[in-house]
Amino acid sequence: MTTLSMRERLLFPIGVMIAGLLSVALAYSAFTEDGGTNSAALVADAFLHGRLWVESCFDLDCASYNGQTYVAFPPFPGLAALPLVAINGMATSGFIVLTTLCFAMSLLVWNRIFRQLEVARADRSWLMLALGFSSPLFFVTIRGDGIWFFAQAIALLLTSLAIHEALAGRLMSAGVAIACAFLSRQMSIFYVPLLLVLSLRAEVPLVSAIPDRIIRAMKLGIPVAAAIGLYLLYNQARFGSLLESGYAYIDYPPGVLKDRLDAYGLWSLEYLPFNLYHALVQGFHARFEGFGNLELVGIDRFGTAFLVASPWLVMLFFTPINRRTVFAGLLVAGLITAMLFYHSNGYTQYNVQRYMLDWLPAALMMLAYAIPRHTTPLFPLSVLWGMALNAVTIATMTVVL
Template identity: 45%
Template structure:
């Protein structure tokens, strides 16, 4: 393999790799310090899930206002349109401190810590040595959109993705341990947070299959396993359909069709125009979304007369391959049923969102929608770093290098975003 040859030819003195490890730890420390700083300065009245939680606490579905532009006006009322599960997480906070509560970044921090623990355990289940488990966990938490959505958990979109990633990751771990009721319940919660995570269900079933068992079979044990995983997910589907009906009079109406009517004139943006003129889904979005998902690089914009004034980070983000190049280790994925079902989850979820009116805007140096299917991709790539051999050591060195590069890009992006005060 080319990457093996490159890593084998690279100098591998202990000093150089020790320096790389130190650089990685320094970057992680910088990111954690930035997180703590944002959490310390968090202000209330920014996360619309607080409004939805308050509505639930008062026995209603509508809210008197909205903290963002992605709300719906329907039948003279305002609705926070997003799926309901994260509002349940926010309810204790809102019950004590009201809808203007702070503390969402603290909750997001605990979620991120939970994600780290889960992926450390998943890596152990897949046979990775301790050093490899540490590096792959750090890469997942700090080198993918996982950290970005946690860092911005005081806003509705990112708080949802923090919780969705937590429960989807727990579903993966539960499936690997053949705790299928738990896996089904967790992916059900993930669906009630981020709808596209529904496509992870077949992958979870493949992960849960005993060694040497067929993926598709009609024997009693396989059918029971399918029911144990599927029934909690089916219950979540029923809940969501009933929730939609209670709000908008139709089980299939999510409220997204009404969001263009909510923003005031000064808050209207290209997102509003897209929805009004082209619709929630359109082939017109495909080229932009494809380029941003797979090709677009780190992009800081400059302006002024001489084009020397730092203006902002590209709010449409950086491609997954450019921002998190270590995901290319999925090239080593084993050709089996897990790969087949994992590819289905990735292609289905990513394929639908490529026609969606938003690619995740606003985001800096990430494509945050990949979190809906990134757990499948990461499980597929981890076995390439499992075991103890010279080849695995060579691969791990290259993985470390790419992971530190990804961490460095995140630090640079967040510094630029801070300097420009998040200009969009």
């Protein structure tokens, strides 16, 4: 048994202290949130009035089509906002409270997943701190007043639930969870093969008992197919085409996103250098302007590379090779690669690359296998670094605003 030094024993209390400070900031944001900023409320109001178009637009991502305005995103965040809007109207606040609930539930679900994977208590504690306070989850939680962040908080919770249910062999409920995640963040659909693999015992060959595999695939696939069909019909009803999500009809104000879309469209090789730098090497960047560049005015809105903001991800290198980790690794690599060619790397973000949340659940699966292989304090130290940067970000934005 390894004996911890005094300095190593202090690491976890320091992590708990930083987590407590960040939780206070989160609570403050939840109870001081302004209404009329989250477009999910507009979608909910439209549903309550039996229509799909919205009466106004709270943010940049509204599409204009045939004289009507639509929120371009999938519909589930609007469904999640129905209780708030039914009580308080479409100018309601309370979304950060909802994302905080998603945050807490995501941590509870992952605690159960790590138990399912037989992760030791100490490693489990650090993985929980990494997820909650050293990943983009904290940022999207505290920014739940915007539909982009609200949708990601919901999708991560639902994807996590799907993984939990798949590991427990409950494929129908896993299918329902990932179907709802897909109706929040479309990238969630790529978890379906991984969920099927997770439902199989490790010692069972992947290609065997074909009738059983077909039954499993049907249980998982029926809710997913229903969600895909619903989304296609939703597109058809709004924009006259099954495959038109509405992004082509967004008229951004003058700025970076409009320049990119007008010149290169939603996907282009031209975006690769910018996105690659911001994904892997771009540092935390506080902006100073004014006389002598001495006035702190904010933080780069394009964010910090995930290997800088969440350096504990380098532990993925030590993931052992097995069927589950291979499928999870392919998912992580595929989603990272795809987003390198997208017109936006997340935008309006600071110490994060928030699209990382699309593949983080798969990465956490890999880390559950990787972390127990190493007894050095490298992982805790890297988690603390990410937590400290989050605290610096909150402090900086508080000073600036």
